[in-house]
Amino acid sequence: MKTKINPLIIVTGLLIGIAAVVLTKFGNPKNMGFCIACFIRDIAGTTKLHSAGVVQYLRPEIVGIVLGSTIMAFASGEWRAKAGSSPALRFILGFMVMVGALIFLGCPLRMVIRMGGGDLNAFVGLAGFVVGILIGVVFLKKGFGLKRNYDTTNLDGLVLPVVLVVLFVLFMISWPVLSKYVADVKAGVEGAKNTASFAISTSGPGSMHAPIMMALIVGLIVGVLAQKSRMCMVGGIRDIVMFKNFNLIIGFVCVFIAVLVGNVVLGNFKGFSTLSQPIAHSSQVWNFLGMVIVGWGSCLLGGCPLRQLILAGEGNGDSAVTVIGMLVGAAFAHNFALAGGADPGMVDGAYKVFSLSNNGKLAAICCLIALLIISCTNLKAEEK
Template identity: 45%
Template sequence: MLIPKSFSIERKGGYSLMKKEKTTIVVAGVIIGVIAAMLVFFGNPANMGFCIACFLRDTTGALGLHSAAAVQYIRPEIIGLVLGACIVSLITKEFRPRGGSAPVTRFVLGAFVMIGCLMFLGCPFRMILRLAGGDGNAIFGLVGFAAGILTGTFFLKKGYTLKRSYKMPKLEGSIFPAVQIVMLILLVAAPAFIHFTEPDGGPGAKHAAILISLAAGVIVGILAQRTRLCMVGGIRDAVLFGEFKLLFGFVAILVSALIVNVALGYFHPGFAGQPIAHTDGLWNALGMYLAGFGCILLGGCPMRQLILSGEGNTDSVVTVLGLMAGAAFAHNFGLASSADGPTANGKIAVVIGIIVVAVIGVVNSRRKEA
């Protein structure tokens, strides 16, 4: 059988495009990994150059929504992520405000994702950075996270959906990025009603200079927006479509952060004594199982939700608010883990979360039409 020349050219062009996309994602991952490791050098907590869950938790505390004095600081990295994504989406005309897709369900899922993350003490991004720092406990988190995503993909195959979103006015999509500018002003002005962890008072007191953190957030926000980096999406796409390009980005983050950690003397392999971590393998796994399960039903990891928020997606804004509410619940009701391990309340909350997320998956699934 003869293959038309035009078909061969089209196939070759498609392969070249896919190769270019993979290269771009890997390069972005390398840059992000270096930035994350260097943020530790400039003052962020060890193995926490970037942690969306932890940083949203700190910001929630700074606003007085929880009273854990050790973790209260408006993190400029969060501000930078949203503004970076917003700026580049405006330039590329990808700023398309949309919303209205099951907001209450998204809020609840976001809250339980945060509770899962704070059981593990980190989001999927920090899970990778903990591995790059030699923290063996993150292996249990990775196994649980992958299992949660696989569970979520089961529901996707059954037709899970939170229904369509709708076009929103540009003003509606601009509110959350504008709020980030207000947050930056509050950080710099430091009025009395904003809470900050006292020096040497805990992880909230460890941070890079504002301009360094903000610039890092903007750069990562731009790269993540252009490449659609998402740990959840990477595993989901690999399972459903056999597409691994997003996973390559996170492998690049792991490798580049590892190299920088080794060079700076931050690589300390082992399980005991790891910074801001505990050694309970079962609950590390179950916490990230809940996070992975919830994220797959939301359509993206916490970082991806912030990037989409910068693009004007109000469904993702609601999810971020849910994440912040989850952080407040976790610290107000003793659900968050510590270096001493998980709490009894936290274990109960994670089990309840897994049940709730499973119910949401069942209720919002339907059989595909034959």
């Protein structure tokens, strides 16, 4: 079977990889130039849906990606407000994808960026991701399907883009207060107080970010390109297995190559290892199972977290619900201590591996059971 490779997928993959390295150079956390899951989690933090102090920031990249998709969809005549496809199931699938991603510490995009940064734990994540997609494909082949969607009002389709823009504007209005608070805390000013309505990290990944306008513009460009190229990390592997189509996987590979080369050029690459990787752990069972959940859940949803943002930007209300599910999932992941964390590293002369909480382990098992139930109960549930 011949595969038509869309040149735009190569451009998009390379650009996302370069953007990830550049955004990290300008302040984003290491191996986290782009991470849809982490960035949505940070937005959940800054809006006080959770109170994990180290992951609270309104990531402009997310606003840019959705808005870029919206602009491109209108410009190319592809905007179409649709909704009504099993919204509650999509919400819970988005929720579980986020829990899985935060157990692993990254969405599929960050997984590839981590791989390009030399993090071998991400390769274990990749194995889990592939297994998750393969399980999803088995159910797709058996007739799994969520219900069809229907045309809806433009206002319905615009909800997520508009909410994100309004949040961003409010965040920018608060920015002078927020940035002064962060500066005061870093300078050790006694009694420094955040008087803004948004929460903001003063340390940890949430405090590390590229300049706001740079992040927004990069997000916009990625949104435009990903809308046009249909970039999808899940679709890449799924299409190879189901249709022997290699188009989307090319984007996946291009991200990896661009990040690897970018890291080597900037001197960030220190070889491949599982130990002491930035914002990552080497608890491999949970790296693997976390990404099984992400792969399986995303396969049932029809696309990875990045693709959900793009579809939401095109007017797909079901994907908007999925993104809100991810936002709530992120809040739960931190409020109930389900999320993974970095390895403590060298302690008393021995390397200490991060240990996932019992809550996290239980949540992962519950997600896998729930995915199985959803997969089995929606076979041949389509048509008319």
